[in-house]
Amino acid sequence: xxxxxxxxxxxxxxxxxxxxxxxxxxxxxxxxxxxxxxxxxxxxxxxxxxxxxxxxxxxxxxxxxxxxxxxxxxxxxxxxxxxxxxxxxxxxxxxxxxxxxxxxxxxxxxxxxxxxxxxxxxxxxxxxxxxxxxxxxxxxxxxxxxxxxxxxxxxxxxxxxxxxxxxxxxxxxxxxxxxxxxxxxxxxxxxxxxxxxxxxxxxxxx
Amino acid sequence: xxxxxxxxxxxxxxxxxxxxxxxxxxxxxxxxxxxxxxxxxxxxxxxxxxxxxxxxxxxxxxxxxxxxxxxxxxxxxxxxxxxxxxxxxxxxxxxxxxxxxxxxxxxxxxxxxxxxxxxxxxxxxxxxxxxxxxxxxxxxxxxxxxxxxxxxxxxxxxxxxxxxxx
Numbered sequence: 001x002x003x004x005x006x007x008x009x010x011x012x013x014x015x016x017x018x019x020x021x022x023x024x025x026x027x028x029x030x031x032x033x034x035x036x037x038x039x040x041x042x043x044x045x046x047x048x049x050x051x052x053x054x055x056x057x058x059x060x061x062x063x064x065x066x067x068x069x070x071x072x073x074x075x076x077x078x079x080x081x082x083x084x085x086x087x088x089x090x091x092x093x094x095x096x097x098x099x100x101x102x103x104x105x106x107x108x109x110x111x112x113x114x115x116x117x118x119x120x121x122x123x124x125x126x127x128x129x130x131x132x133x134x135x136x137x138x139x140x141x142x143x144x145x146x147x148x149x150x151x152x153x154x155x156x157x158x159x160x161x162x163x164x165x166x167x168x169x170x171x172x173x174x175x176x177x178x179x180x181x182x183x184x185x186x187x188x189x190x191x192x193x194x195x196x197x198x199x200x201x202x203x204x205x206x
Numbered sequence: 207x208x209x210x211x212x213x214x215x216x217x218x219x220x221x222x223x224x225x226x227x228x229x230x231x232x233x234x235x236x237x238x239x240x241x242x243x244x245x246x247x248x249x250x251x252x253x254x255x256x257x258x259x260x261x262x263x264x265x266x267x268x269x270x271x272x273x274x275x276x277x278x279x280x281x282x283x284x285x286x287x288x289x290x291x292x293x294x295x296x297x298x299x300x301x302x303x304x305x306x307x308x309x310x311x312x313x314x315x316x317x318x319x320x321x322x323x324x325x326x327x328x329x330x331x332x333x334x335x336x337x338x339x340x341x342x343x344x345x346x347x348x349x350x351x352x353x354x355x356x357x358x359x360x361x362x363x364x365x366x367x368x369x370x371x372x
Contacts, residue, residue, distance in 0.1 A: 039271055047267040048260075057265050068271040134263045141260065160253065161260045166224065181223055188219050188253075201255045 017082070024081035035075070038084070039068055045162055046092050052161050053096050055142065063099055067092045086171035089164065093154070093172055140197045144190070152187040155180055211235070213242045221246050222253065 020041065026034035046067055051060040070091050078087050145153055151173075158169045166184070170177045191197065213221065213232060220227055221236065225246075228236065236242055 035273065039273065043271055044267065048264045051264050052260075057268070061267055061269060064267060065271045068273060072273050137259055138263045141256075141263075160257050161264075163257060181227070184223055185219055188222065189216070191256075192215065192219065192249075197256075198252060201252045201259070 017085075020084055021082045024078065024084035028075050028078055028081060035072060038071075038088075042085075042088055043068065046088070049089070049092055049157065049162050050096060052145070052157050054099070059099075063095065067095050070095060083171065085164075086168050089158065089162070089168070089172040090174075093158075137200050140194075140200055144194055144197050148187055148190065149183075151183045152190070155183045156187040159184060212239065213245070218242070218245055218249060222249050 020038070023034045023038050023041075027038055043064060047060055047064045050063045050067070051057065054060050054063065067088075071088055074091065078084060145156060148156060154173060155169055158164045158172060159166070164172065166177055166180050170180045173180070213235065217228065217232055221232075225233070225236075236246075
């Protein structure tokens with residue numbers, strides 16, 4: 001990214017953050033329109049986070065719905081509107097953790113279907129070649145994420161799948177920034193050794 | 207580190223995460239070394255591609271979350287008061303109700319007398335059974351009554367004309 005593009009990107013991000021803060025303020029005051037606007041802004045991000053954790057669209061959609069209901073019910077607990085994004089991701093992160101705990105409990109009694117495999121029908125194109133490439137990339141990415149340790153996994157997803165800044169990841173996981181950097185370092189180091197995935201990123205695959 | 211020495215892989219990764227974490231010497235080297243800068247840019251570019259591809263390959267949600275109508279604020283405000291009132295009401299009812307609301311079976315005198323009669327009948331039956339262990343049916347089949355035995359035996363010993371004992 002060139003310095004000019006970076007400045008433009010930072011300005012856009014700053015404007016967006018300002019807009020989110022105002023919406024969060026209004027939402028806390030009970031403004032329904034602002035709440036709906038926040039849902040519009042974040043529901044794809046939250047869905048993506050849940051999808052990369054659960055790997056099924058149906059579960060991801062149900063959990064996303066539950067997360068936003070939780071958000072709405074707990075808006076009065078949000079302390080600073082400028083931390084809305086981290087706060088929402090914290091809710092999502094905790095809700096996903098509860099989901100996996102429940103799955104684990106059901107697993108003890110043999111009532112859950114276990115970890116679901118990635119479903120190629122979850123993808124949206126009608127182009128078989130494109131679908132194949134997407135599936136190949138996603139398989140490799142899931143495989144890579146699966147091999148990471150618990151914290152490396154959580155941090156890698158929040159940083160690179162959800163595009164959160166290190167400061168925001170630290171706020172979501174309630175850890176200090178240097179801890180986040182340490183885990184992120186290990187995850188990236190593992191990525192640097194994963195030639196199969198890197199080939200797909202640089203276009204050298206096949 | 208030596209100012210002219212290239213950054214190693216670990217330092218490159220550190221620079222990718224946060225360039226400000228590099229030491230003064232490493233930052234100075236980076237400012238002068240195009241090779242190391244391009245190595246960092248190449249790595250950053252790979253990570254950017256990963257982010258973009260992860261976005262593209264993830265499916266889009268088919269439905270937008272639907273939020274419920276907002277809970278009636280006045281009810282939410284009064285909910286603790288309502289709960290406290292209901293608890294107090296239940297407590298009063300519990301104390302006021304005879305025996306704390308637990309049903310107690312009250313026996314009448316007639317019922318007691320009936321039960322005593324039934325007990326007496328049962329005791330009589332038990333006593334009878336103690337005397338004759340077998341029931342009537344088995345007694346008929348297994349032995350004759352004592353009186354009959356005695357008459358026949360006496361008639362056998364001292365026969366009479368009419369068959370009766372003298």
